[in-house]
Amino acid sequence: MRHTLSIVVADEPGELSRIVGLFSARGFNIETLSVGETLDRRWSRVTIVTSGDDRTIQQIVKQCERLARVREVQDVTTSPHIEREMVLITVSADAGAARQEVLSLVSVFRAKVVDISHTQLIVEASGNKEKVDTFIELLRPIGVTDITRTGYIAINRLAASNDHHLERMLS
Amino acid sequence: MIAQQPIRTPIASHPEGNLLPIGPTGAEMLINALVFEGVDTIFGYPGGAVLHIYDELWRARDRITHYLVRHEQGAVHMAEGYARATGRVGVVLVTSGPGATNAVTGIANAYMDSTPIVVITGQVPLHLIGTDAFQEVDTVGITRPCVKHNYLVREASDLAGVVREAFHLARSGRPGPVVIDIPKDVSAARANYSRLDHVAFPFSAQSPPVDRQSVERALAAILNAKKPVLYIGGGIANSGAHETLRFFAETLRLPVTPTLMGIGGFPSSHPLCLGMLGMHGTYAANMAVAESDLLVALGVRFDDRVTGKLATFAPNASVIHVDIDPANIGKNVAPSLPLAGDVNDVLVQFLSLIRERDAERIRKSIQTREAWWDEIRKWQRLQPLRFSGSQNQIKPQSVIRTLHQLTKGEAVITTDVGQHQMWVAQFYPFTRTRQLITSGGLGTMGFGLPAAVGAQLALPDQLVVAVVGDGGFQMTNQELATAIQYKLPVKILVMNNGYLGMVRQWQEMFYDRTYSEVDISVAPDFVKLAEAYGAAGFRAERPSELHDVLEAALNHKGVAVVDIVISKEENVFPIVPAGANARDMIVQ
Numbered sequence: 241m242r243h244t245l246s247i248v249v250a251d252e253p254g255e256l257s258r259i260v261g262l263f264s265a266r267g268f269n270i271e272t273l274s275v276g277e278t279l280d281r282r283w284s285r286v287t288i289v290t291s292g293d294d295r296t297i298q299q300i301v302k303q304c305e306r307l308a309r310v311r312e313v314q315d316v317t318t319s320p321h322i323e324r325e326m327v328l329i330t331v332s333a334d335a336g337a338a339r340q341e342v343l344s345l346v347s348v349f350r351a352k353v354v355d356i357s358h359t360q361l362i363v364e365a366s367g368n369k370e371k372v373d374t375f376i377e378l379l380r381p382i383g384v385t386d387i388t389r390t391g392y393i394a395i396n397r398l399a400a401s402n403d404h405h406l407e408r409m410l411s
Numbered sequence: 412m413i414a415q416q417p418i419r420t421p422i423a424s425h426p427e428g429n430l431l432p433i434g435p436t437g438a439e440m441l442i443n444a445l446v447f448e449g450v451d452t453i454f455g456y457p458g459g460a461v462l463h464i465y466d467e468l469w470r471a472r473d474r475i476t477h478y479l480v481r482h483e484q485g486a487v488h489m490a491e492g493y494a495r496a497t498g499r500v501g502v503v504l505v506t507s508g509p510g511a512t513n514a515v516t517g518i519a520n521a522y523m524d525s526t527p528i529v530v531i532t533g534q535v536p537l538h539l540i541g542t543d544a545f546q547e548v549d550t551v552g553i554t555r556p557c558v559k560h561n562y563l564v565r566e567a568s569d570l571a572g573v574v575r576e577a578f579h580l581a582r583s584g585r586p587g588p589v590v591i592d593i594p595k596d597v598s599a600a601r602a603n604y605s606r607l608d609h610v611a612f613p614f615s616a617q618s619p620p621v622d623r624q625s626v627e628r629a630l631a632a633i634l635n636a637k638k639p640v641l642y643i644g645g646g647i648a649n650s651g652a653h654e655t656l657r658f659f660a661e662t663l664r665l666p667v668t669p670t671l672m673g674i675g676g677f678p679s680s681h682p683l684c685l686g687m688l689g690m691h692g693t694y695a696a697n698m699a700v701a702e703s704d705l706l707v708a709l710g711v712r713f714d715d716r717v718t719g720k721l722a723t724f725a726p727n728a729s730v731i732h733v734d735i736d737p738a739n740i741g742k743n744v745a746p747s748l749p750l751a752g753d754v755n756d757v758l759v760q761f762l763s764l765i766r767e768r769d770a771e772r773i774r775k776s777i778q779t780r781e782a783w784w785d786e787i788r789k790w791q792r793l794q795p796l797r798f799s800g801s802q803n804q805i806k807p808q809s810v811i812r813t814l815h816q817l818t819k820g821e822a823v824i825t826t827d828v829g830q831h832q833m834w835v836a837q838f839y840p841f842t843r844t845r846q847l848i849t850s851g852g853l854g855t856m857g858f859g860l861p862a863a864v865g866a867q868l869a870l871p872d873q874l875v876v877a878v879v880g881d882g883g884f885q886m887t888n889q890e891l892a893t894a895i896q897y898k899l900p901v902k903i904l905v906m907n908n909g910y911l912g913m914v915r916q917w918q919e920m921f922y923d924r925t926y927s928e929v930d931i932s933v934a935p936d937f938v939k940l941a942e943a944y945g946a947a948g949f950r951a952e953r954p955s956e957l958h959d960v961l962e963a964a965l966n967h968k969g970v971a972v973v974d975i976v977i978s979k980e981e982n983v984f985p986i987v988p989a990g991a992n993a994r995d996m997i998v999q
Contacts, residue, residue: 302740306737
């Protein structure tokens, strides 16, 4: 099963490679990875999407917790959370029907056109896994020539808003 | 509070150092921080990147004694021997590049066997890092997978704090190695002191508190078990739990089986001890585990040399797993009752709970296990450890028996890895914790001799014997010079069969006797080699002379090497083939 881990680690040189090295040394899988600073700049948050059965995930969490500079490891997946990824997509589409199709998909997915030339567009989209994957799949037959994905970031939902309808309304 | 060392007024600045005369150098601060940690012994080997540190070390020679080794791997194994013999943190100092890479085997060995050491490595100056400079290697990168933590120190003013935290990490929780990589210009730079006693480490590793309810459930399970076994490991020595364990096992009359690392955690000849379990464990220990209904795992990690095939390991047993490292629990075997915490704490709680129970309940619990003991005694009678004697050839097992007899079971023994190691584990009944110092997890040839040197240094009044093979001996025999130089009278028993014995045994048993590259009979004369180093050399070739030769060597005042020519194709039995279980055990 797919799990999203949120790891708070000291913002020091080499700490990211300690985490990544642990995953490869122990044969754990990394599907996506993203890193950024937290409110307190001395700490970074590393978000890793991985997969495995419950025991494997528990092992990953415990092994990460052993690292001296890791403050906290949370399996975000175990409680209500919001997960987002951003993607930049280059689509080949001349002025005409193809471009109109791209633009209407952009509007449906609440994406953005961030660059344009005579033959190509770059569009930016964000959302959960299903949304980003579907968007790419729908653009693909038109002519996707490149994509760059950020990897997922995640945050736990507020206690008062643990409601899936609310998430849909807001997204 | 500790009195601060007077700051020397700088006269000349080092060419690569900070020129501002505003405080002590990094090297001075390092030495002071080490003294603050109680370090009085360093094993090391100098080189370009640690020149500033060695210069300072010379000035501090009345406070810290440096032992000059002959190869950096030897330095780390000595520090391990020192740490394993005493529980103190062993300290190593080596230079950058090859100095650091030569130390890696020892660091990995300490990591696998949870041995507290701090290894200080020199590094090229900061501005040269990343330029493929002379003797540059990414030490922090290379050692990352086999340390508890490592540091590249970029500011001299960080040194005191780094050293403080490094020692804390090395000895706390599950002990292990920590590496401090110090660029040459950082050890030369002058900086303001950070007061040693005020260094805060916000990342301190806490021992997990023991969950009282789980302890109660665990004890209830033990009292109700019909066929329990205590499976003990290196955690007993590290938590100092041997006495509590003995009292606990005796109170409930529970059978105990140690892993290789657990040997000595419970007296080997105690009537409750079944001997070692696992690949070369006793028949009784392996059968008891296979048949048990409750496996109480204390300070162990369910290594594959213990479990064999996991799916069929202790198939009928519930597992209670006590370990200080939460990541060890559930790594290989999912216990029905995980208990993260210090083994001694848990055993003390067991005992206090037992005192609260009425004696009748305890008596009944012991009584219900009489049938279990009958079964165990049957296995012990059926397949005791044994070997066939010989009139013409020295049997390695009889060497260990004779060694045991001559040392009255009191010697501290170190070993390499392989057949001789297993014979020591099987035929030398150890009486106390920290008495057997062996390379368990990594299985490092060449560990025994330098580990003995380190142990001898820590225990000057005890007899320290390295039992090694002719293969392992030749990997680190240069440390004989270190033993001679510092008058550390270790005794080295070379179990010489001219083969890489354990590999040969596997080739004989599992590869149709295809002896592929295991013949090492072209070797130096070990007696002459010993004498060339200034040690005494002895040789035993016939069973009739074994006792007297061994006795003479053990009584020799200085360093002694005994070349013992043993039966060439002896095998270690019993053996559970890799990936099999107790029932597949080959006993003869």
